[in-house]
Amino acid sequence: MAEKTIEIGSSILSRNERLAAELRERFARTGTYVINVLSSPGSGKSSTILATNELLRDRFGLRCAVIEGDIASDVDAVKMKQAGMPAIQINTGGLCHLEGNMISQAIDALDAGVGLDAIDVIFIENVGNLVCPVDFDLGENLAVMILSVPEGDDKPLKYPGIFQHAGALLLNKIDVAPAFDFDMAGYARVLDDLNPAAPRFSISAARGTGMDEWVTWLAAQMGK
Numbered sequence: 001m002a003e004k005t006i007e008i009g010s011s012i013l014s015r016n017e018r019l020a021a022e023l024r025e026r027f028a029r030t031g032t033y034v035i036n037v038l039s040s041p042g043s044g045k046s047s048t049i050l051a052t053n054e055l056l057r058d059r060f061g062l063r064c065a066v067i068e069g070d071i072a073s074d075v076d077a078v079k080m081k082q083a084g085m086p087a088i089q090i091n092t093g094g095l096c097h098l099e100g101n102m103i104s105q106a107i108d109a110l111d112a113g114v115g116l117d118a119i120d121v122i123f124i125e126n127v128g129n130l131v132c133p134v135d136f137d138l139g140e141n142l143a144v145m146i147l148s149v150p151e152g153d154d155k156p157l158k159y160p161g162i163f164q165h166a167g168a169l170l171l172n173k174i175d176v177a178p179a180f181d182f183d184m185a186g187y188a189r190v191l192d193d194l195n196p197a198a199p200r201f202s203i204s205a206a207r208g209t210g211m212d213e214w215v216t217w218l219a220a221q222m223g224k
Contacts, residue, residue: 016100034141036126037123038162040130040147046079053085054083063118067110073091131159143167145165147169
């Protein structure tokens with residue numbers, strides 16, 4: 001009897017692609033714009049989402065919700081709810097990324113709660129990781145990569161895939177740049193090679209610096 005090889009990775013990715021396509025169709029039906037937020041831990045994903053939500057809400061009248069992906073805890077989801085955003089927590093139990101089946105369940109929960117028709121924008125705060133999330137389409141309209149100044153300017157060299165994958169690149173915590181040896185020019189040159197088409201925004205989510213430019217561009221992608 002011939003041996004049978006089962007390609008687990010290919011099977012998982014193929015299933016995820018089907019789920020992502022279904023999610024994308026579902027979002028299109030309700031007119032919901034979905035943003036997959038990628039970064040390493042501590043880059044400021046949550047603070048960036050909160051600051052972006054505030055501007056989208058106050059300036060454009062958009063209602064935002066969040067799907068929070070973490071290995072454990074619901075700390076960030078609680079923050080989002082306190083800010084008035086519907087939030088669904090996904091604890092992966094050790095998995096280093098979110099997958100389509102997880103997002104499908106979270107969307108069902110949002111739909112049962114506030115109704116997907118009532119949500120204009122969904123932020124998916126992916127698990128803090130610079131490798132695994134790139135392989136898993138979640139049906140999003142836009143993938144955003146956030147790097148913070150304290151992480152160093154060499155991250156695009158070490159993890160090129162996630163910077164190439166992103167549709168927008170945010171450099172956060174620029175207010176503390178004087179305290180760190182961050183080569184802005186060198187960082188820009190690497191991105192010119194990796195992903196010259198993606199727009200870049202230098203921000204400080206905590207201070208509000210650069211947020212106007214970022215949110216104006218984001219709203220334009222939604223036709224606002």
